[in-house]
Amino acid sequence: MMWLIAGAxxxxxxxxxxxxxxxxxxxxxxxxxxxxxFGLTLVFIWESVVRGxxxxxxxxxxxSVIAARFMASTSILWQDWVQTVVKGMMSGYIxxxxxxxxxxxxxxxxxxxxxxxxxxGNFAAALPVIGMAPILxxxxxxxxxSKAAVVVVMIFFPIxxxxxxxxxxxxxxxxxxxxxxxxxxxKTLFKLxxxxxxxxxxxxxxxATTLALIGAIVAEFFGSPIRGMGFRISTSVGQLALDxxxxxxxxxxxxxxxxxxxxxxxxxxxTFWHPSQRN
Amino acid sequence: xxxxxxxVGAAALGAMSTAAQAGDDLTLQLKWVTQAxxxxxxxxLDKGFYEEEGLNVTIKPGxxxxxxxxxxxxxxxxxxxxxxxxxxxxxEKGLPMVNIAQPFxxxxxxxxxxxxxxxxxxxxxxxxTLGVWFFGNEFPFLSWMNKLGLATDGxxxxxxxxxxxxxxxxxxxxxxxCVSTMxxxxxxxxxxxxxxxxxxxxFKYEDQGVATLEDGLYVLEETLADPAMEDKLVRxxxxxxxxxxxxxxxxxxxxxxxxENDASGAQTEEHQQRMMREISKxxxxxxxxxxxxxxxxxVQSLLSGGSDPVITMAxxxxxTHAITDKALN
Numbered sequence: 119m120m121w122l123i124a125g126a127x128x129x130x131x132x133x134x135x136x137x138x139x140x141x142x143x144x145x146x147x148x149x150x151x152x153x154x155x156f157g158l159t160l161v162f163i164w165e166s167v168v169r170g171x172x173x174x175x176x177x178x179x180x181x182s183v184i185a186a187r188f189m190a191s192t193s194i195l196w197q198d199w200v201q202t203v204v205k206g207m208m209s210g211y212i213x214x215x216x217x218x219x220x221x222x223x224x225x226x227x228x229x230x231x232x233x234x235x236x237x238x239g240n241f242a243a244a245l246p247v248i249g250m251a252p253i254l255x256x257x258x259x260x261x262x263x264s265k266a267a268v269v270v271v272m273i274f275f276p277i278x279x280x281x282x283x284x285x286x287x288x289x290x291x292x293x294x295x296x297x298x299x300x301x302x303x304x305k306t307l308f309k310l311x312x313x314x315x316x317x318x319x320x321x322x323x324x325x326a327t328t329l330a331l332i333g334a335i336v337a338e339f340f341g342s343p344i345r346g347m348g349f350r351i352s353t354s355v356g357q358l359a360l361d362x363x364x365x366x367x368x369x370x371x372x373x374x375x376x377x378x379x380x381x382x383x384x385x386x387x388x389t390f391w392h393p394s395q396r397n
Numbered sequence: 398x399x400x401x402x403x404x405v406g407a408a409a410l411g412a413m414s415t416a417a418q419a420g421d422d423l424t425l426q427l428k429w430v431t432q433a434x435x436x437x438x439x440x441x442l443d444k445g446f447y448e449e450e451g452l453n454v455t456i457k458p459g460x461x462x463x464x465x466x467x468x469x470x471x472x473x474x475x476x477x478x479x480x481x482x483x484x485x486x487x488x489e490k491g492l493p494m495v496n497i498a499q500p501f502x503x504x505x506x507x508x509x510x511x512x513x514x515x516x517x518x519x520x521x522x523x524x525x526t527l528g529v530w531f532f533g534n535e536f537p538f539l540s541w542m543n544k545l546g547l548a549t550d551g552x553x554x555x556x557x558x559x560x561x562x563x564x565x566x567x568x569x570x571x572x573x574x575c576v577s578t579m580x581x582x583x584x585x586x587x588x589x590x591x592x593x594x595x596x597x598x599x600f601k602y603e604d605q606g607v608a609t610l611e612d613g614l615y616v617l618e619e620t621l622a623d624p625a626m627e628d629k630l631v632r633x634x635x636x637x638x639x640x641x642x643x644x645x646x647x648x649x650x651x652x653x654x655x656x657e658n659d660a661s662g663a664q665t666e667e668h669q670q671r672m673m674r675e676i677s678k679x680x681x682x683x684x685x686x687x688x689x690x691x692x693x694x695x696v697q698s699l700l701s702g703g704s705d706p707v708i709t710m711a712x713x714x715x716x717t718h719a720i721t722d723k724a725l726n
Contacts (some may be wrong), residue, residue: 176492178468181466257568260559339462341567343551344558353560356464356483356532 125166127278140250172295187361188368194350195369202347203373204247205262207334210269211326218274218322222281227303232282243275251337260341268337273326280325285311317392320385335370420453421629423431425473426465431458431659433644433672434581435478435612437500437650439567441640443654450632458660461563464532466492469617476620476630481610481695482540482707483533484636488715491675493618496716498634500641501690502683504608504685505580505675506537506704507601509565509587514574519545519605523554528561528568536707538577538696541607543706544687565590581675609695611679613687621717635724638685645681648673686721 136155139148161181167173168180175183188195234343251268256265272360288311296306340346354362386395427435438456441447447454457474459465465477476497484494500508510516522545529538538558539549543615548555559573565587567573578584580601587597598691602608614634620626652669692715699707 167620172469173490176467176487176490250561255562256570259572260567309482341562342560344549344560345551349560352462353531353535355467358464358470358487358492 119170121166121170125163125170128162128166132156132162138344140359147371176358176360179364183361184364188365189363194362195347195365198347198350198366199373201262201343201345202265202334202338203331206265206337206346207269207330209262210266210334211273211330213266214270214273214326214330215277215323217270218277219281220248220321221274222278222285223307226280226285236279236282238277239266239275242271245271245297247272247333247336251333252340255337255341260343265334265337265342265346269330269333272329272333274331277319277322280318280322282313284315286312287311287318316389317385317394320381320389322383324378324381327381328374331374331377345366401694407509420451421446421625422453422455422631423629424455424457424474424477425633426457426468426477427459428465428480429459429480430661430663431456431655432582432664433648433652433655433669433676434579436644436673436676437641438478439635439640439654440644440651441636442639443615443658444563444643446636446639446643447633449491450636450669452629452632452636455632456658461532466494466533469494469615475626476614476616476633479615480533480536481613482536482699484613484615485696485699485708485715486533486536488691488712489710490577491710494615495618495621495714496613496615496692497621497630497720498614498637498685499610499681499687499691500614500638500685501610501612501679502688503679504537504611504679505679506534506608506611507578507580507582508538508575509568509578510575510598510600511568511571511592512596512598514571516557516574519600522556522575524556525574526557526559526567526572528559528573530563530577534577537607537609540609540701540707541602541605541686544607544701551706560688568592581679582670585661585671589668607698609698610687610691610720618714621719630720631723634685634706634720638725641685644679647679648677684725686718686725687716693715 132155136152139152139155142148168178179187220352221235225235247268248272251264254267254271255264258267292310292314295304296310301309312317335348335351338346339352342349344353347370351363351366354366389395409431423440425455427438429435431439435456438454442454442456442593459575465474465479466483468474469477470492479494481496484496488494508527527538529535542549542556549558551557559567561567562575565576565578565583568576568587569590569592576583576587578587579601584599588594616626616630616639622632641724648672652666652673653667655673656664656666696708696711700709
C-alpha cells in the first residue's frame with residue numbers, strides 16, 4: 119500500500135515539475151530535463167506498482183531487480199551485444215546500404231530497370247521477416263551471416279526507394295545549368311544530384327537503423343550459436359529469467375537510440391543547408 | 398420494444414442452457430502442439446472420461462515460444478504438462494510448481510548424430526557442434542555435458558552448442574554433427590528425410606544414465622490448498638490416466654482422436670500412429686503416481702551440473718502424492 123501511495127505522489131510531483139519546466143522559455147537545460155524527469159517518474163511508478171500489487175517477478179520484474187541483474191551480467195550482455203550488434207547488425211547494415219545504394223544508381227542510370235525492378239522490390243519488401251528468417255538461417259547457417267542476410271533483406275528496400283527518390287530531387291533548371299557547364303553524367307551525379315539527394319538518403323538510413331536492429335534480434339530466434347541478444351531473450355523467457363530479458367531489452371533500446379541518434383547527428387552535419395535542419 | 402424483449406428472452410434461455418451444462422471447468426496447458434505425445438488427455442476428452450467425472454476440460458495446445466510455466470504463472474491454465482527439470486528450475490526461480498502426477502515413466506530424449514561427422518561414441522563429441530532446443534529442454538543436455546566433462550561455452554576441448562529450431566535441418570544440412578531428438582518425433586523426421594538408421598548414431602539419455610523425468614502434470618501450490626480444486630484435480634488425474642491406458646491399448650484409435658483435435662492440420666496419420674506407439678513405450682510402467690526413486694534420480698542429475706548446475710539445492714515440496722493417492726484408489 120505504501121508503495122502505491124509513494125508511486126502516486128511521485129507521479130503527481132513529476133507531472134507538476136514538468137508542467138512548470140515546459141512553461142519556461144525553451145533552453146538546452148529544459149529540453150533535456152523534461153524527458154529525463156518523465157522517464158524517471160515512469161520507472162518509479164513501475165517499481166511501485168510491481169511492489170505494491172505484489173506482481174510475480176516471473177511475470178514482470180521490478181526495475182531495481184533488472185538493474186541488479188544488469189550490473190551482475192555485464193559480461194553476458196557484452197558478448198551478446200558483440201554477436202548481435204557488431205557482427206550481425208553492423209555487417210548487414212553496411213552490406214545492405216552498399217547494395218541498395220548501388221542498385222539505386224543503376225536504376226537511375228537505366229530507366230528500364232526502374233520500371234521492372236521497383237515493383238518487384240515492392241513485393242519483396244512486403245515479405246514478413248518472421249517468414250524470411252528461418253529460410254535464411256537454413257541457407258546461410260546459424261552464425262552471424264544469416265543474421266546479416268536478414269538485416270540486408272529488411273533494409274534494402276527502404277534505402278533503395280529513398281535514394282531513387284532523392285536522385286530525382288534535383289531541379290530541371292539545376293541539371294540544365296550543369297549541362298551548360300559541359301558536365302557529363304558522373305560529374306553531375308557527384309556535384310549536384312548526390313548532394314541534393316542527401317536528405318532523402320539519410321531518411322532511408324535512419325529508417326534502416328531501427329529495422330536493422332529488429333532484424334538482427336528476431337533472426338536469432340530461429341537458430342543461433344548460444345550467444346546473441348535474440349538468443350538470450352528467447353531462451354531466458356523459457357527459463358523464466360525475465361530480469362535478464364529486460365536487461366537485454368535495455369541494452370537493445372540504448373543501442374537503437376544511439377545508432378539512430380548518431381545517424382541524425384551525421385545528417386545534421388552533412389545536410390546543414392536543408393530547411394529541415396533550421397531550428 | 399417487442400424485438401427487445403424477444404432478444405432478452407432468448408439471451409436468458411441461452412444463459413440457462415449453459416448453466417445446465419454439467420461439469421466443473423478445468424484448463425490444461427500442453428507442453429507442445431497437439432500430437433500423440435498428449436494422446437491420453439485427448440482420448441479422455443473424446444471418449445467422455447472427463448465428462449463421466451463431471452469435468453469440463455479445456456485443452457490448450459502449446460507451441461514454439463509458449464512456456465507452460467509462464468502460462469501457469471499468469472493464470473492461463475490450472476494444470477500444465479511440463480518436464481521436471483524445467484519445473485524444478487521454475488520452482489527455484491520463485492514459481493511454486495508442484496508435481497501431482499507422472500504419466501511418463503521413461504525418457505524419450507536422445508541425441509541423434511551422423512556417423513559421417515565422425516561420431517561413434519561420446520568420446521567423439523569434443524570439438525563438434527551439438528544442437529539442443531532450449532526453452533526448458535536444455536537442462537538434461539547441459540547436465541549430461543557436465544557429466545562428460547565437456548564445456549559448453551565454446552572453449553577449447555568442449556562442444557559448440559547450437560540452439561536448434563523445432564526441426565532437424567541442422568543435421569540434414571550438416572550444420573551440426575548431432576541434434577536433440579525425441580524417440581517419438583524428431584528422430585522419425587530424420588528417417589523420413591532420407592537418412593537410414595545405419596547413417597546415424599543415437600545416444601538415448603536413458604542408456605547414458607542422464608535421463609530426467611519428462612511429461613508430468615504440474616499445478617501451483619495455491620491451487621492445491623483449495624479443497625474444491627483438489628477434488629477437481631483428483632478426478633482429472635483419474636480420468637487422464639484412464640485415457641492414457643486406453644491409448645496404450647488402442648494406439649491407432651488414439652492417433653485418430655489426436656488428428657481430429659488438431660486444429661492446425663499439420664499432423665499426418667502415419668506420423669501420429671508411429672508417435673502413439675513410441676509414447677506408449679514411455680508411459681507403460683507408470684500408473685500416474687510419481688516414483689520417488691525416479692524423482693531423486695532426476696534431482697541428483699540436475700544438481701550435479703558442475704559449475705553451472707540446473708538447480709542449486711534440492712527442492713522441498715516439489716511433488717505430492719496427495720492427488721494420485723485419492724485418484725488411483
